[in-house]
Amino acid sequence: MEVRLEGLTKQFDETVAVDNLTVTLESGKLIGLLGPSGCGKSTTLYMISGLLKPTKGRIYFDDDDVTDLAPEKRGIGLVFQNYALYPHMTVLQNILFPLENLRINRKEALARAVEMAELVGIKELFDRKPSQLSGGQQQRVAIARALVKKPRVLLLDEPLSNLDARLRLQTREEIKRIQREVCITTIFVTHDQEEAMSISDEIIVMNKGVLQQKGAPQHVYNHPINLFVSKFLGNPPINTFEGSIKNGKIYVGDVELGVTKFKDQDVIIGIRPEDFRVDENGFMVKVDEIDCIGRDTTLHFTLGGKHTRALIPSDSVLGNPEYVHISVKPDKIHLFNTDEAGELVNE
Amino acid sequence: MSKSKVMWKRFRERLAEIRWEVRRRYYIFKENVNKKTAKPKAAVKGFFKKYLVQPFKKYICNPIKNGYVKFTKTKVGGFLHKYIFHPVAYFFNRFVFRPLGQVFNRNFFHAMIYLLPALILLCIFTFYPIINSIILAFYKNYTPVDKMFDGYTLDNFRDIIARPGFVAALRNTAIIVFISVPISVIISLFVAVMLNSIKRLKSFFQTIFFLPYVTNTIAIGLVFSYMFDYRYGLINKALKVLGIAAIHWKDAQASYFNAMTTLMIYIIWGSLAFKILVFTAGLQNIDKQYYDAAKVDGTTRWRIFRRITVPLLSPMIAYITITSLIGSFKTYTTVVAIYGEEGRTAGGKDLRTIVFYVYDYIMGGKALNPGELSRGAAASLILFGIILVFTLIQLYVSKKRVHY
Structure with a gap:
């Protein structure tokens, strides 16, 4: 089912948590709401769930306007950040709890609970209390509890933040698999760009309550529309320089990086570390440090007065060279305006 | 010398060498550890050590110790030391003082300093009266005026239950x-x-x-x-x-x-x-x-x-x-x-409730009559018993019903 937000705004006293958010979340996809802490992504999620009332704007599930509907009438499943499993109930009772509210008869409820438990792989844990489960298992129970009433939309609030690193990778795959199997629109919130990039079909990058960019993860990564998005995505982060365009050529200081069709102006140049390459015809840089980690090597050097990282294949440099000739892959230079918004240069 | 004997001798020499080496290294290690863990001594502590502890050791402990060592050198003294004093001292040290020291260690005294005020008050106003009233309930014809009683009895409980009301x-x-x-x-x-x-x-x-x-x-x-x-x-x-x-x-x-x-x-x-x-x-x-x-x-x-x-x-x-x-x-x-x-x-x-009975026997001069105070104590014991039973039941039930 498609979720459509129109001009959604949420104001807490003085601060505007979400500012005029208009976006359509396609049906059956796994969508990641991504942004730094306090950018309003959780607020957006809770507004979709109905636990928070928007100050302005409408929320549509397909063509139904659900803005004024109570949470239980929207047909959503919500998984909380700390799972909110009832500590006094067993896993089975926890999963059955939503069904008891719907007054579904016990036999069918049990069948559905078993089906869900099999889906998330916790069937053998039915008689345990939440305190006897590991973080990952609790997470699965929470997902099963959210899914058991067959919601139209599944909402996950920071699903991986309470898990340790190894479990995080595992659960990531698990969430993706579960979403594929039940095939419902799933929206999850995260501040970890790697997490969002790895599992979502589509990501929505937000900052200070404002939508920045929406699209497939790889597309957003390759074509960030502003400086914030380019900086927020990618690890190691993008290198940025203050440079200028002169006669169709891009300069940082007096180093020429490439050509462009835009007019002469000052710009902020963003280059991802992996978009550098070793090139005999390129410019020469003095290597400050060189880290060789298996397949990739990180070169540290100073360009335009800024510390710069370049990620290059290990076999393209030999030994510990003092100077390296490098260049930038064509079409991989991102040019942003120097003003605060930092939009892409378009003229 | 045969070949094997030479080999044994070399082996023993080597063993001794190793032993010395181990000991030497151990001392070096210990010294380093002491250097690392030794704390700078406070000036006050140093003062006490210099003017109280060291003179005490020098003029009192050491003469006694030397005298005893001299005593053990004599024939009788050596015998006594070997078969009586040393075993007895060892025994006390090993089985009395050391275990006691483990219980009454520094932590124990620290804990006591904090607990003592409350503990003293509790003893005076709670534990002593409780024990006393339990004993009191079994006295026969006890008069608080002259503190005389004729042995022990269970009649107080019977009297209390039989009383109208x-x-x-x-x-x-x-x-x-x-x-x-x-x-x-x-x-x-x-x-x-x-x-x-x-x-x-x-x-x-x-x-x-x-x-x-x-x-x-x-x-x-x-x-x-x-x-x-x-x-x-x-x-x-x-x-x-x-x-x-x-x-x-x-x-x-x-x-x-x-x-x-x-x-x-x-x-x-x-x-x-x-x-x-x-x-x-x-x-x-x-x-x-x-x-x-x-x-x-x-x-x-x-x-x-x-x-x-x-x-x-x-x-x-x-x-x-x-x-x-x-x-x-x-x-x-x-x-x-x-x-x-x-x-x-x-x-x-x-x-009236049960507590009225307890008061009844204490208040209004009644308590001075023989045996009355004991009946009051018996009433309070009955109350105690009832409360105890219900509390135990309650605890048992809540253990089953109370979650986590």
Whole structure:
């Protein structure tokens, strides 16, 4: 089912948590709401769930306007950040709890609970209390509890933040698999760009309550529309320089990086570390440090007065060279305006 | 020398070398450890060591030690040391002083310094009287004037139970306990949940509900006495407005049922304050996300209360039930506040509780008669036994029912 937000705004006293958010979340996809802490992504999620009332704007599930509907009438499943499993109930009772509210008869409820438990792989844990489960298992129970009433939309609030690193990778795959199997629109919130990039079909990058960019993860990564998005995505982060365009050529200081069709102006140049390459015809840089980690090597050097990282294949440099000739892959230079918004240069 | 003997000699030499090497390294290691862990000594400590400890060792310990060493060098002294003094000293050191030292170590004395004030007061005013009253209950014909008694007996218990009114007192106490405690727990739970769900004026209402707790019981009792008055009381006036005939609540014509109801209303109202306070505190500790989760699942308010609030609050409920159960068994002041020291209505309806009996034997000069004080002690022991049984039952039940 498609979720459509129109001009959604949420104001807490003085601060505007979400500012005029208009976006359509396609049906059956796994969508990641991504942004730094306090950018309003959780607020957006809770507004979709109905636990928070928007100050302005409408929320549509397909063509139904659900803005004024109570949470239980929207047909959503919500998984909380700390799972909110009832500590006094067993896993089975926890999963059955939503069904008891719907007054579904016990036999069918049990069948559905078993089906869900099999889906998330916790069937053998039915008689345990939440305190006897590991973080990952609790997470699965929470997902099963959210899914058991067959919601139209599944909402996950920071699903991986309470898990340790190894479990995080595992659960990531698990969430993706579960979403594929039940095939419902799933929206999850995260501040970890790697997490969002790895599992979502589509990501929505937000900052200070404002939508920045929406699209497939790889597309957003390759074509960030502003400086914030380019900086927020990618690890190691993008290198940025203050440079200028002169006669169709891009300069940082007096180093020429490439050509462009835009007019002469000052710009902020963003280059991802992996978009550098070793090139005999390129410019020469003095290597400050060189880290060789298996397949990739990180070169540290100073360009335009800024510390710069370049990620290059290990076999393209030999030994510990003092100077390296490098260049930038064509079409991989991102040019942003120097003003605060930092939009892409378009003229 | 044969070849094997040479080899043995070399082997032993090598062994000795290794031993010396190990020892040398160990000392170096120890020295380093000491260097690392040695703390700079405080000036005061150094002063004491220099002018008290060292002279003491030098002029008192060392002469004694040297004298003893000299003594052991003699034939008799050597014998005594080897077969008597040393084994005895070893024994005491190993099996007496060292274990004692492990118990009465520095931590123990530190703990004692903190515990001692409370411990002394508890011993004087709690433990000693408890033990004393238990013994007292078994004395025969004890007179507090000359502290004389004729041996031990169980008659005190028989006398107490056989006394007119004691069974009635048991019944009164039971009624008060088993009606007032559940009702007040349930009412205060509801009030606490209501208080927790309102947003505005929350602390104002909390204060209002807490007021009875800080007000004097007797003062409240007097107010209630006036309120339940037949002719001038607020309650009867209110009933009149509603068109109900005035009720004899607590005067000479009041029935036992009415008198008990009056008492019960007063007890319940008075005990609400503390319970509400505890429950509101407990409610604030419950994670709000449980309620959000329940809301998303479309749980009704009543089901949220029954399936989430009550189970999550169950440790608090158990605690409150146990303490108020014990408190109600000891009901005394509340009855006195409404019906006076006699514990009877003017019409002679008996509302005394067990504690009245305990007081009865102590107050009013009765205690000076032989054996009376012992009967009071016996009554209090019976009360203790009843409370103990109920508390154990309660603990057993709550262990099964209270979650996590």
